[in-house]
Amino acid sequence: MQRFDNFYADGRWHPAQGDEITLYNPTTEEPSAAVRFATVNQVRLATAAAAAALPAWSARPMGERAAILAAAGEALVAQADELARTLSAEVGTPIAQSRRLHVQTAIHTLLQAPRWAQQQQPQEGPGRTLVEQIPIGVAACVTPWNYPLYLAATKIVPALLSGASVVLKPSELAPASIAALVGAFERARLPPGVLNVVFGGAATGEALIRDRQVEVISFTGSTAVGRQIAAIGGGLLKKVSLELGGKSPSVVLPDAALARAVSGTLQKAFQNAGQTCTASSRLLVPQAQFSEACELAAAGARALRSGDPLDPQTELGPLISAAQRSRAMQLIATAVQQGAHLLAGGAGAPRPARGYFVPPTVFATADPALEIVQTEAFAPVLVIMAYRGLDHAVELANATPFGLSAAVWSADEAQAMAVARRVRAGSVSINGAHTHPDAPFGGFGASGLGRERGPLALEEFRATRSLHRDSGQRPPSDGPARAG
Numbered sequence: 244m245q246r247f248d249n250f251y252a253d254g255r256w257h258p259a260q261g262d263e264i265t266l267y268n269p270t271t272e273e274p275s276a277a278v279r280f281a282t283v284n285q286v287r288l289a290t291a292a293a294a295a296a297l298p299a300w301s302a303r304p305m306g307e308r309a310a311i312l313a314a315a316g317e318a319l320v321a322q323a324d325e326l327a328r329t330l331s332a333e334v335g336t337p338i339a340q341s342r343r344l345h346v347q348t349a350i351h352t353l354l355q356a357p358r359w360a361q362q363q364q365p366q367e368g369p370g371r372t373l374v375e376q377i378p379i380g381v382a383a384c385v386t387p388w389n390y391p392l393y394l395a396a397t398k399i400v401p402a403l404l405s406g407a408s409v410v411l412k413p414s415e416l417a418p419a420s421i422a423a424l425v426g427a428f429e430r431a432r433l434p435p436g437v438l439n440v441v442f443g444g445a446a447t448g449e450a451l452i453r454d455r456q457v458e459v460i461s462f463t464g465s466t467a468v469g470r471q472i473a474a475i476g477g478g479l480l481k482k483v484s485l486e487l488g489g490k491s492p493s494v495v496l497p498d499a500a501l502a503r504a505v506s507g508t509l510q511k512a513f514q515n516a517g518q519t520c521t522a523s524s525r526l527l528v529p530q531a532q533f534s535e536a537c538e539l540a541a542a543g544a545r546a547l548r549s550g551d552p553l554d555p556q557t558e559l560g561p562l563i564s565a566a567q568r569s570r571a572m573q574l575i576a577t578a579v580q581q582g583a584h585l586l587a588g589g590a591g592a593p594r595p596a597r598g599y600f601v602p603p604t605v606f607a608t609a610d611p612a613l614e615i616v617q618t619e620a621f622a623p624v625l626v627i628m629a630y631r632g633l634d635h636a637v638e639l640a641n642a643t644p645f646g647l648s649a650a651v652w653s654a655d656e657a658q659a660m661a662v663a664r665r666v667r668a669g670s671v672s673i674n675g676a677h678t679h680p681d682a683p684f685g686g687f688g689a690s691g692l693g694r695e696r697g698p699l700a701l702e703e704f705r706a707t708r709s710l711h712r713d714s715g716q717r718p719p720s721d722g723p724a725r726a727g
């Protein structure tokens with residue numbers, strides 16, 4: 244059994260003194276790891292280390308900071324296969340998906356840092372004003388378990404590149420790749436205190452975001468916890484960005500190639516067993532193609548191979564924990580009770596005898612108010628609805644509190660783009676296009692605030708400062724400033 248009983252501060256691992264939890268392998272249900280949480284005092288040691296490291300780190304040229312981030316990426320390249328296996332064992336992600344979605348994405352994010360740095364220049368403002376972007380201060384980064392390595396990298400790279408120092412609190416359910424990430428930063432000679440890590444749950448996370456040394460909070464996780472964090476951060480006037488849940492629509496226009504659109508939607512709905520914030524979990528099809536779409540989706544779901552995530556043939560692994568599985572099965576049971584039509588999967592469908600597996604499940608309904616339409620399942624569950632015309636399609640697409648991502652399918656790209664612009668989502672994929680890892684990403688409404696990924700992500704950790712140099716001339720109007 245692996246042990247994660249330390250926290251990382253000031254460039255060293257120290258024994259943690261808080262509560263301990265046991266983790267279970269999601270495929271075998273056997274105990275796999277023990278995680279000991281940092282105490283509130285130990286969280287304070289981590290934020291103190293980050294605050295102490297901040298002045299020297301933020302004073303270094305951005306190019307040097309970027310080079311260290313890229314060197315950490317290089318260090319991970321050598322471990323990529325081992326990391327993919329570690330994440331498949333820990334999260335349950337099928338190995339081929341682990342390589343691509345967990346590991347390559349994280350490495351890409353680190354390796355891109357020098358390119359992003361080149362795009363950041365101080366701007367000449369009006370007159371002789373110099374407008375600079377400066378780090379706000381110590382950043383608390385709180386991340387979930389579904390893509391533990393990638394989502395940590397998504398926050399650490401822009402934070403450190405901007406000159407901030409970081410205390411990361413990863414999910415207590417997925418510590419293994421984070422320990423490897425710290426090792427990569429050590430090999431890249433990141434100065435002590437610039438990146439600190441505390442393992443723990445809600446109490447540890449809350450102690451971290453409340454800590455007076457922390458000035459920026461970057462959170463990825465559920466909408467419910469995001470609301471709590473926004474309230475705390477708002478009260479303490481800290482800058483908060485939130486990447487939260489989704490219930491993303493896949494809108495198939497009447498001229499689209501239906502089979503391709505359905506299989507593309509299934510792939511996005513069931514990847515990482517549906518434990519993806521951008522999962523295409525609602526399929527919207529024209530009334531005339533509804534029956535065919537239902538048949539295609541049900542057949543596609545039944546054909547998925549569930550099993551050991553380390554077996555290269557496996558397409559669908561287990562959920563990460565018994566708690567996630569029972570939550571998903573409850574949602575499926577409620578959908579049946581509320582009258583959703585079960586087309587594939589469900590409680591009675593075959594699944595491996597051991598492991599936290601949920602059968603790939605497809606529902607159809609005409610009722611947009613059902614819980615299965617409105618609630619993020621975070622499990623391999625798809626719901627299909629028919630629309631009567633384009634306005635109705637857009638109305639259904641926008642009829643949840645979320646606004647994270649969407650897909651639109653059409654033979655006519657211009658028409659797909661026109662519909663995409665009417666869908667309230669931070670990123671929309673046209674005809675199955677892969678989302679570029681450096682394009683801005685984030686949501687509306689219950690999906691959160693702020694944008695991550697690519698050079699724009701630095702803004703979440705920075706503020707603007709204007710340096711007014713004397714030009715010998717009085718500006719056209721300096722009224723409010725002079726009036727005080």
Ligand code: NAD
Nearest residue numbers: 386387388413414444445448449464465468486487488520
């Ligand atoms: P969660 O909200 O339960 O936990 C996320 C993190 O917050 C964990 O590290 C957890 O320990 C911590 N936490 C929990 N309560 C806290 C509190 N009161 N104060 C501070 N920290 C606290 O989410 P989860 O179950 O780990 O992850 C699944 C959720 O994450 C889903 O809703 C999913 O959609 C969302 N997610 C969103 C994105 C995105 O980019 N939008 C990406 C991945 C996952």
